[in-house]
Amino acid sequence: MKWKRLKPRASFSQKVLHQNNKLRLKGKNMQVKTNFKNRMIQNKNGVIGPVEPRNPNVKVKTFGDYPSVPRSYLEVAENYGPDLSGPQLCDELVALICHMFTEDEADIIRHLKSGEYKTAAELAEKAHRPKEEVRAILDVLAREKYIIMSAGRPPQTRFFLIPIVPGAFATILVRTSMDTLTEWHKKFALLYKELYDTGFSALKAKVTQPGIRYLPVGESIENVQYALPYDYFAEYIDRFDDFAVALCQCRMVEEIAGQGCGRPMENCTSMGKSALMMAKQGRGRLVEKQELLEIKKEAEASGLVTWAMLLEREGNSTSCSCCGCCCGMMRSISEFNMPGRIAPPHFLPECDLDKCSYCGKCALGCPMGAITIDTKNKTRGFAAERCIGCGLCLVQCKKEQALTLKPVPGFEIPEVKIRKRGGFLSGLSGE
Structure with missing residues (x-):
């Protein structure tokens, strides 16, 4: 397959469409749309709440279990293992690696280990291949397939691996239109989904530091006196002048x-x-900036929750708006019930049971399955460890107004760590 770079979509008609969309949304009060479903929430005999959590199921293999797979692929799969936040060797990982790389590419990438920054010349020496040939292959991987990353200018350009997730999964799929997906991309998405569904990523939740924090939806904190600038997306992005939007890779895969x-x-x-x-x-x-705020407002109206980074590269940041049924980060809780990768919330909902009608709207609207409502027996359950403090439950409870957001006692604003170079964010920009 010949790889081609995607061309920017910046037609006049598209600008007009987005301008019309801005006018449609501007000044409109947030109304959460209810025609979306969350497959991680169930209604079982009138009890609305989370589905039964799945247990991670990574079946660990060894090189000897793959006699027909070239060793170069297995070594690359090993490079994407636990040292790079990936799973141990398993069928799903091997299948994905065999799709991501040609055998020619794998013969080079086998020599690029986690945490290493190597020039084309260094990798050519290890692979015993011509330097120019190796550089051409690395350029395809870094600048056309977006699997690996590069830093610096030739001839001192250094290449390095990034995790599959968060990392290559996003850099490979990020784009402005589903129309630009090739069959290769679609197969990558399906193979990635099979790997994610083993639950390997959720297992990391117990041993990693939180990488993101979710922001309360704007309407839920309009009248909350304890809300801080920290809690508002508009404040979070105010330090930047340039913004670009693309399609959410998690919802693309699903x-x-x-x-x-x-x-x-x-x-x-x-x-x-x-x-x-x-x-x-x-x-x-x-x-x-104004259009971005409108895009995020529409996202919230559709039951999505926006996150902010806790690990940034200097002068850059990223954000997305997530649902509990598609988002890989949220699913570590909503599907596998393993909190840890998400920073603790600033707020938790408090329910006035005298006002509650036990209609179940809050449970249906909670992306994390933190609320359980028995509509028949009129009981309510709340799993605080699953709550991200987004406030969507409160927005759903407009009629009864039984819910309020209360600050978590002793809450401390998590530190945002800034890297001067390297890391996943530099990968997103392909530098």
Whole structure:
């Protein structure tokens, strides 16, 4: 297959469409749309709440279990293992690696280990192959397939691996239109889904530091006196001048697999220099701050929750708006019941049982399955460890107004760590 770079979509007609969309949304009070379903929430005999959590199921294998698979692929799969936040060797990982790389590419990438930054010359020496040939292959992987990343200018360009998730999963799929997906991309998405569904990523939740924090939906904190600038998306993005939006890769994968929820996709956001790079590569659409705020407002109205990064590259950041049925980060809780990768919330909902009608709308609207309502026996359950403090339950409870958001006692604002170079964010921009 010949790889071609995606061309930017910046036609006049599209600008007009987005301008019309802005006018349609502007000044409109948030009304949560209820025609979307969350497959992680069930209604069982009148009891509305989370589905039974799945247990991670990674069946660990050894090289000897794959006698017909070239060793170079197995070594690459090993490189994407636990040292790079991936799973141990398993069928799903091997299948994905065999699809991501040609055997020629794998013969080079086998020599690129987790945490290493290597030039084409260094890898050529290890692979015993011509330097120019190796550089050409690395350029395809870094600048056309977006599987690995590069830093610096030739001839001192250094190449490095990024995790499958968060990492290559996003850089491979991020784009402005589903129409640009090739059969290779679609197969990658399906193979990635099979790997994710083993639950390997959820297992990491217990041993990793939180990488993101979810923001309360705007309407839920309009009258909350304890809300901080920290809690508002508009404040979070105020330090940036450049923004680009693309399709959410998690919902893309579920759509390809026939399990899409139908919620808006164009809300994956790059900020700062990475936004300009994404647009230059044709993988993001530049927007003004006001349009971005309207996009996020529509996302919230569709039951999506926006997150902010706790690990950034200097001058850059990213954000997306998630659902509990598609988002890989949320599903670590909503599907596998393993909190840990998400920062503790600033707020938790408090219910006035005298006002509660036990209608179940709050449980249906909770993306994490933190609320259980027995509509027949009029009881309510709340799993605080699953709650991300998004406030969608409160927005659903407009009629009874039985819910309020209360600050968590002793809450401390998590530190945002800034990297001067490297890391996943530099990967998003392809630098």
